[in-house]
Amino acid sequence: xxxxxxxxxxxxxxxxxxxxxxxxxxxxxxxxxxxxxxxxxxxxxxxxxxxxxxxxxxxxxxxxxxxxxxxxxxxxxxxxxxxxxxxxxxxxxxxxxxxxxxxxxxxxxxxxxxxxxxxxxxxxxxxxxxxxxxxxxxxxxxxxxxxxxxxxxxxxxxxxxxxxxxxxxxxxxxxxxxxxxxxxxxxxxxxxxxxxxxxxxxxxxxxxxxxxxxxxxxxxxxxxxxxxxxxxxxxxxxxxxxxxxxxxxxxxxxxxxxxxxxxxxxxxxxxxxxxxxxxxxxxxxxxxxxxxxxxxxxxxxxxxxxxxxxxxxxxxxxxxxxxxxxxxxxxxxxxxxxxxxxxxxxxxxxxxxxxxxxxxxxxxxxxxxxxxxxxxxxxxxxxxxxxxxxxxxxxxxxxxxxxxxxxxxxxxxxxxxxxxxxxxxxxxxxxxxxxxxxxxxxxxxxxxxxxxxxxxxxxxxxxxxxxxxxxxxxxxxxxxxxxxxxxxxxxxxxxxxxxxxxxxxxxxxxxxxxxxxxxxxxxxxxxxxxxxxxxxxxxxxxxxxxxxxxxxxxxxxxxxxxxxxxxxxxxxxxxxxxxxxxxxxxxxxxxxxxxxxxxxxxxxxxxxxxxxxxxxxxxxxxxxxxxxxxxxxxxxxxxxxxxxxxxxxxxxxxxxxxxxxxxxxxx
Numbered sequence: 001x002x003x004x005x006x007x008x009x010x011x012x013x014x015x016x017x018x019x020x021x022x023x024x025x026x027x028x029x030x031x032x033x034x035x036x037x038x039x040x041x042x043x044x045x046x047x048x049x050x051x052x053x054x055x056x057x058x059x060x061x062x063x064x065x066x067x068x069x070x071x072x073x074x075x076x077x078x079x080x081x082x083x084x085x086x087x088x089x090x091x092x093x094x095x096x097x098x099x100x101x102x103x104x105x106x107x108x109x110x111x112x113x114x115x116x117x118x119x120x121x122x123x124x125x126x127x128x129x130x131x132x133x134x135x136x137x138x139x140x141x142x143x144x145x146x147x148x149x150x151x152x153x154x155x156x157x158x159x160x161x162x163x164x165x166x167x168x169x170x171x172x173x174x175x176x177x178x179x180x181x182x183x184x185x186x187x188x189x190x191x192x193x194x195x196x197x198x199x200x201x202x203x204x205x206x207x208x209x210x211x212x213x214x215x216x217x218x219x220x221x222x223x224x225x226x227x228x229x230x231x232x233x234x235x236x237x238x239x240x241x242x243x244x245x246x247x248x249x250x251x252x253x254x255x256x257x258x259x260x261x262x263x264x265x266x267x268x269x270x271x272x273x274x275x276x277x278x279x280x281x282x283x284x285x286x287x288x289x290x291x292x293x294x295x296x297x298x299x300x301x302x303x304x305x306x307x308x309x310x311x312x313x314x315x316x317x318x319x320x321x322x323x324x325x326x327x328x329x330x331x332x333x334x335x336x337x338x339x340x341x342x343x344x345x346x347x348x349x350x351x352x353x354x355x356x357x358x359x360x361x362x363x364x365x366x367x368x369x370x371x372x373x374x375x376x377x378x379x380x381x382x383x384x385x386x387x388x389x390x391x392x393x394x395x396x397x398x399x400x401x402x403x404x405x406x407x408x409x410x411x412x413x414x415x416x417x418x419x420x421x422x423x424x425x426x427x428x429x430x431x432x433x434x435x436x437x438x439x440x441x442x443x444x445x446x447x448x449x450x451x452x453x454x455x456x457x458x459x460x461x462x463x464x465x466x467x468x469x470x471x472x473x474x475x476x477x478x479x480x481x482x483x484x485x486x487x488x489x490x491x492x493x494x495x496x497x498x499x500x501x502x503x504x505x506x507x508x509x510x511x512x513x514x515x516x517x518x519x520x521x522x523x524x525x526x527x528x529x530x531x532x533x534x535x536x537x538x539x540x541x542x543x544x545x546x547x548x549x550x551x552x553x554x555x556x557x558x559x560x561x562x563x564x565x566x567x568x569x570x571x572x573x574x575x576x577x578x579x580x581x582x583x584x585x586x587x588x589x590x591x592x593x594x595x596x597x598x599x600x601x602x603x604x605x606x607x608x609x610x611x612x613x614x615x616x617x618x619x620x621x622x623x624x625x626x627x628x629x630x631x632x633x634x635x636x637x638x639x640x641x642x643x644x645x646x647x648x649x650x651x652x653x654x655x656x657x658x659x660x661x662x663x664x665x666x667x
Contacts, residue, residue, distance in 0.1 A: 004068055005117055008124050009152045021151050022223055028139055028148065028160050029218075029227050032196045041163035041199030042139055044227075045211060046219045047175065048190035052155035053112065054104040056119060057183035058083060061105075064119050081111065103183050113154065120152055123178045127159075135170045137162045153223060163199050168210035192216045259357030303626040305580075310626030353443070354453050354500040359460050362467065366405065367436050371467075374403030389473040390414040390466075390480070408470060410438060414480070415466050421486055422462050424455070439463070454497045461493040538644065539565060541604035544597055545650065547658035548589035548611075549666045550582045558589030559661025562597065571600065572657075574665035580627050586611040587628040589662070590618070591635045603643040608650040610659070615649045 010016040032042045049055075061082065065075045082105055086098040105112045127150050130136045138149030139160040150159045161167045179185055191213045195204050208215050219227045248265070256264065303310030306320055350363055365371050374386035387400040390412050401407050409415060410428045419426040426442070446455040465485055472478035546560035556579035562571040575592050579585035590609060597605055609615060616622035617632060624632050639645055652659065 005121050006124055006128070008128075008148075008150055009117060009120060018153060018223055021153050022225055024148065025151055025158060025222055025227065027141060029194075031139065031141060032160075032194065035196040036198050038198055041203065042196040043161055043163040043193055043199075043207065044219060045159040045161070045171070045193045045213075046191060046222065046227075047157050047159070047213075048187045049155050049157075049179075049184045050187040051104075052184060053107050053116065055183045055185060056105055056116065057103050057181070060122075060182045061115060061119055064122055067122075068118065078111070078115070082115070116154060119182060120154075122182075123157075123174075124150065124152055126174050126178060130170055130174060136167055136174075137164070156223060158219075158222065163195055163203065163207055165203075165206055165210060168207050172211060186212075188213050192219050194219055257358055258361040262357060262361055305627065308583075308625045309623050310629075353460070354456060354496075355460050356496055356499070359464055359496070362464060363439075363460065366409070366463070367439070369405065371405070373405065373408065375405075378402075385474075388412055390470055405436065409463055409466055414482075417482060418462060418466060418485060418489075421482065422458065422489060424458055424462070453501055454493065457493040457496040457500070458489070461489045461496065464492070465489045538604050541565065541606055541644065542570070542597065542602050544593055544605050544607040545655050545658045546589045546593040546607070546609055547655055547662045548579075548582070548585040549659075549662040550579055550585040551666070554578050554580060555666070556585035556588065557662050557665035558585070558592050559658045559663075559665060560589065560593035560596065561657055561661065562600075562602075571596070572661060574661050576665060581625065583611070583613060583617075583625040584628040584631060586614045587617075587625075587631040587635065590614060591631055591638070594635065594638055598638065598641055603641070605642060605644070606646050606648075608648045608655070610650055610652045610655040612649050615647055618647055 010018060010021050029044060032044055035042055058079065062075060062079055065078065070078075083100075085106055086100050088098045089096045105115055127136065131138060131147070131149050136149055138147040139162070140147050148160055150157065159171060161171065175186060193208065193211050193213055193215050194217060195207065195215060199207075204215060221227070251261070251264065301310075304312040304316065306316040307313055350367070351360060353360060353363075355363075369376070374384065374388070377384040378386045386402055388403040388407055390408070391400045391414065401412070410419070416428040419428050442459055443456060446452060446459055465488055469480050469485060473480060543563045543565075544560060546558060548556055548558045550556040555576070557574060557576050559574045560572070561569060564570055573593075573596055575589075577585075577588055577592075579588055586609065590607070594605065594607065613622065613625070614628075617624050617628070618635065
């Protein structure tokens, strides 16, 4: 197919992606919208063919196959497959007599997209032929760029031309001729044209009249994404969120538990964001400049940039989609009212707890203040009893309290008795409103217990039983018995622990939410230098220390200094460059420092850096980060010029000079 179909088509062609059309069209739309000066205007013309598959002429299809030199036997086979279809109508509960169509190809048939692409290639060739004869003039992004006159993807077509009346006449003549030959019909209501701002109103009206469509500021959606989403990605996410909302609303009639709905959402809706996220405009120039050139004998390879080893994982893909959607999600406002520790716990630690799905959903609702409690009902001015129903079942309670998270699950006298009577023996103290933090602290504490699985199961089971007792009392007026409640807590906890122990490996929860990795100080103190070349340093060796500074806009700087064996500073230096990650910046800083030392004639080097991951990767004790792999490979090639080289890790406080040099170079 790639030999039969030209570069202007990307639909269903191996090796071509739909994102190519999106990115190219976006750049052209951007150029059109920014052209505010000059006499010559630009236009983008999007057309829609009405029932494109159903109207395709069989004679035109056969003529197309013949013109492309398909074997006669293959043409006969294809035409028999296309023309042998029959249809029947279902009217008033009765299936009518079948009939045979005289045109069209079946949607859903595996061969139909390829046949349609071949027929559309005839249309593309007509446009290119008119362009070569200078009957049409496309748009160039710059002087050396190729001229682009049209982009085709199945039945979605966009034309880019200079806004001249003769261009419009010739284009419509080609479209009409193609429609007459192929059986297609232009749908004016779904077609539109947009023109550059420098085009006069009079000339605009003339072009609209020739093209027989309406003019719009933008052409709406092309291939599922806005034609011009500008610098802000809010429009894309608004469309994506609307798709997710409609899909969720369509599941209202499905009777599922909250945990079942969560599973359905994760398995179905998470894929909706992949397409939108794949078409973002990136910082092209810095990204290209931040790519380190690999050695000449290395082969190109694809890697996933969100993991260190370059291999895609579901966890990293979900994190990327969640991070992007989180920026515009409506629930963002609610979670911003929570403490930072609670927010982080809800995003990551909660979903890795060794408990069943319905308990995870319950805890998430509890920590995000989403449970329908009396306090929430009062805030929404609902006609509801706002007081705690469990207080009535405790003889020691003299009055009812507002039903809040803190009261219902901890401070209520009946709940306090359950906590104390449970195997955990927890004594609840009133006077604190941090009920959510109280729950998190207990989960973190129990996770360090010798029997973490059973302890956490018992704790969450107690919360769940209190919630069930509350619902039973409020909606069914069931009697509450402390002994039976404790028995159910024990049974549910044991069942959860036995099920989870079979297929979940539970690790210790950490209350450290820093983005930096905690390093074992003993390991750093005993970190011996690696001799990559040679076995000992000679008297004329130098001590080299380097560091890098990196910011998210991909700018990076490096700083280094050399000392002799007497501790005398003999050289300092710095450099600026582009880097796609902090690890790549550290690797580039190390490479530049080694390169400078070699150029100065030093062949015995004692090098150190405060980046432990870099030292481990250079010495071969850790997997190379994919963003720094090319730099590390070229660094190993430079090592062959040395007589002796040792590398070691040094703490940050012993590398302040190189760190300061790198910071000053960033200014």
